[in-house]
């Protein structure tokens with residue numbers, strides 16, 4: 001799959017070969033008979049960057065040209081983990097990194113970003129609850145009350161005047177959401193009694209923790225690929241070793257991407273209790289086969305496309321973090337007045 | 346089919362009411378007990394300590410690296426067992442936990458070096474082991490009177506009784522480590538006999554810091 005969004009070319013076709021033909025980038029990939037086939041031709045000057053996943057080759061001449069032009073080339077593993085970036089004579093955008101740090105010492109910008117991340121999260125959670133209502137799982141009155149609480153949280157978030165207030169609203173909304181979460185789980189052998197972690201103490205929490213780790217990794221990769229430091233965040237407090245900005249960015253994906261995936265797997269019985277391991281003393285993890293089950297579903301989900309309100313073309317779910325990271329970078333550089341979190345429908 | 350019903354389920358939020366940042370990694374205790382600066386270098390400044398982490402990381406993936414003689418034959422043994430204490434705000438993993446016939450857990454921690462002759466290094470290992478015992482007591486709701494340190498180089502098991510003195514000291518180290526991780530500042534170097542045996546000495550530069558602190562900062566003439 002090859003997708004072009006916001007001047008960036010994403011190449012996920014395994015075995016693809018990218019090379020330069022005069023000023024034109026050509027993407028070739030083997031067809032079914034192993035014959036070389038031209039997949040795409042783009043004038044190089046249309047591209048701001050190239051992100052490749054897994055086994056994708058770039059010709060030395062193309063790399064040289066990109067390095068000279070300061071055009072970004074990013075390598076990710078097939079599953080989307082950031083691996084490296086081409087560093088030309090001027091490495092990365094120092095102005096972007098400076099803007100990222102300056103924004104952190106500007107209380108107004110920090111507040112606005114924190115607000116948008118939490119709005120993204122709360123709206124996503126609301127979407128998941130509304131969907132459960134439509135599908136008539138769980139107690140309708142309880143779910144309606146929870147949706148109402150989310151509406152109120154969204155209203156209050158718009159008027160919140162400090163990051164602390166924003167964090168407080170986030171905590172309250174999360175408490176409401178996880179208090180009704182068990183209504184969204186069909187099979188009676190899966191119980192859910194609130195979110196817990198370090199370590200997770202039941203199968204639902206184990207699955208949630210695992211998928212959150214995957215989404216967080218994708219967000220960190222996306223941020224690195226646009227030249228942002230995944231550790232410098234706004235909603236999440238800086239702490240050594242903590243990818244605060246990746247955690248910020250994943251808020252808008254948590255409910256409708258991660259939680260929905262877990263719910264779907266459990267409700268469709270693709271995940272059963274046999275996919276989990278209880279360690280003595282209380283910790284619960286996905287088993288090897290459980291992890292495989294989840295990873296397969298996760299990769300599949302990344303290839304499905306969704307509509308993004310800012311773009312005409314549908315966007316693969318797996319590229320949403322990249323799109324949002326770039327929008328965030330544009331905002332920090334003053335190109336966009338506000339950061340628009342992704343809205344699921 | 347697995348049975349997940351036996352486990353205590355927390356009502357909501359983070360178990361024990363600890364905020365994320367306040368949960369202390371059990372491994373940090375040993376570092377703190379040896380030298381607070383070492384603890385801050387690893388857990389705050391994120392200095393990579395090959396000796397401590399490569400081995401630990403490899404072992405976290407299973408029982409690949411359990412040396413012969415580390416655990417006793419015939420006892421049910423759990424490797425890389427996740428540990429936690431909601432009461433004390435601790436999280437980590439035990440290299441191995443043996444279960445005596447009556448179900449009493451007995452933690453065994455693997456150390457790379459040789460058996461240390463007393464001193465702070467040994468005490469630091471004991472504090473870490475004792476913290477594991479405190480977790481096990483909470484997780485299994487039973488007393489854990491003893492455990493063992495296994496020293497890889499000398500292939501010796503050194504049994505540790507969790508005396509009340511050791512328990513008090515361990516709680517103290519937990520409290521202080523949490524404080525250090527909260528303020529996130531590098532304590533001054535100890536610059537004593539601990540340093541030559543410390544794997545972080547090159548990053549730490551204990552004597553440089555000491556010398557510069559002695560009054561002639563930024564004086565580049567020797």
Ligand code: SF4
Pocket residue numbers: 380381382383384386533534535536537539540541543544545546549550551
């Ligand atoms: S070199 Fe000395 S002061 Fe520095 S971390 Fe090691 S023991 Fe502590």
